[in-house]
Amino acid sequence: MRPADSWKDYELIDATGGNRLERWGSTLLVRPDPQVVWKSEPTSQLWAKADAVYHRSNQGGGQWEYRRRLPEKWKIHWEELTMVVSPTGFKHTGVFPEQAVNWAWYKKKIAAAGRPIKVLNLFGYTGGATLACAAAGAQVCHVDASKGIVAWARENAQASHLEAKPVRWIVDDCAKFVAREIRRGQKYDGIIMDPPSYGRGPGGEVWKLEDNIYDLIALCAGVLSEQPLFVAVNSYTTGLSPAVMEYILKTTLGPVYGGVTHCDEIGLPVSATGGVVPCGATAIWEEA
Secondary structure, eight states, X not given: OEEOOOOSSEEEEEEXXXXXXEEETTEEEEEEOTTXXXXXXXXXXXXXXXXXXXXXOTTSOEXXXXXXXXXXXXXXXXXXXXXXXXXXXXXXXXXXXXGHHHHHHHHHHHHTSOSOOEEEEETOTXXXXXXXXXXXXXXXXXXXXXXXXXXXXXXXXXXXXXXXXXXXXXXXXXXXXXXXXXXXXXXXXXXEEOOOSEEEOTTSOEEEHHHHHHHHHHHHGGGBOSSOOEEEEEEOOTTSOHHHHHHHHHHHHHHHHOOEEEEEXXXXXXXXXXXXXXXXXXXXXXXO
């Protein structure tokens, strides 16, 4: 387990009974988490002081209960990055804080490369990984199918004073974009992908990560440069073992590029207990 323990503006204060008590800057939020299956007594006194609580609905989705008036959005900081936080439907806030442990890894890898690096960030969401790579000196192509999410990522770039960095912001279906990049002869030294567990494509076709991850990784191999630096695959699907993702990377990229692979869960440390809540997994192929 690799914990994202470098935050100052985010804190997982406590977790029990299917919920997380979190601090986002100075704002306290309670959000559901299916991984929090334990029912121990709450350790923190701050549960009663939550500013907003997300309640799931039996019909799917849910809604926020605001216990005090909150701004529509506010900012938090991680290292030199500034991220805009806004509670949205389906409990999200625009930031997956556990990914900070990967942002730090990307930054270190790019800074140590000693050569210009081009990174393709697929399913890039609000741009945490994109901005971390750009801050480290990489040229980045950020792709997400949601126009609103890409606009949010660009807002984060501006808030982080990184808007002048060489970043292409693309609204497109990720697999179709990669196929076009292959035809155009575009190459990248690093690839990051954070595909959804489940969704529907532009034609209504069902996307299920377990069924599509191999084809997606194999497709992305077609845009790797002759000397790639890394490929990182993130998953929030509990049914997809990180070892499976590592095996795919090893067998698709290893025979061509050599290198090494590794995988692990990532998580968030809980201040009240000293434990770590698992929050997904990452598998990585990297240059040896």
